[in-house]
Amino acid sequence: MTAAVAHILGAAFVLGLAGLGAALGDSAVTSRAIEGISRQPEAAGQIMTNTYISVGLIEALPLIVVVLAGFVIR
Numbered sequence: 583m584t585a586a587v588a589h590i591l592g593a594a595f596v597l598g599l600a601g602l603g604a605a606l607g608d609s610a611v612t613s614r615a616i617e618g619i620s621r622q623p624e625a626a627g628q629i630m631t632n633t634y635i636s637v638g639l640i641e642a643l644p645l646i647v648v649v650l651a652g653f654v655i656r
Contacts, residue, residue, distance in 0.1 A: 589654055589655055590655060592654065593651035593652075593654050593655050596647055596650075596651055597644070597647060597648065597651055600643055600644040600647035600648075601644055603643065604640055604641055604643055604644045607640040607643075608637055608640055608641070611633055611636045611637055611640065612633065612637070615629050615630065615632075615633040
């Protein structure tokens with residue numbers, strides 16, 4: 583196995599883990615938001631705002647990993 587192939591395989595592995603982590607994080611945040619809204623419907627607006635912010639920050643991780651993987655592949 584050449585170094586270039588090892589770099590590509592490593593980048594693919596890291597991208598897969600980042601995607602998996604983001605999916606698990608998004609599902610955890612969303613499930614907790616639904617639980618919170620079901621317990622306190624009057625706070626739905628604030629809970630959804632915080633949920634959107636949290637999901638946005640969680641989704642930033644795979645984007646950062648894509649950029650870093652691009653540097654590793656070069």
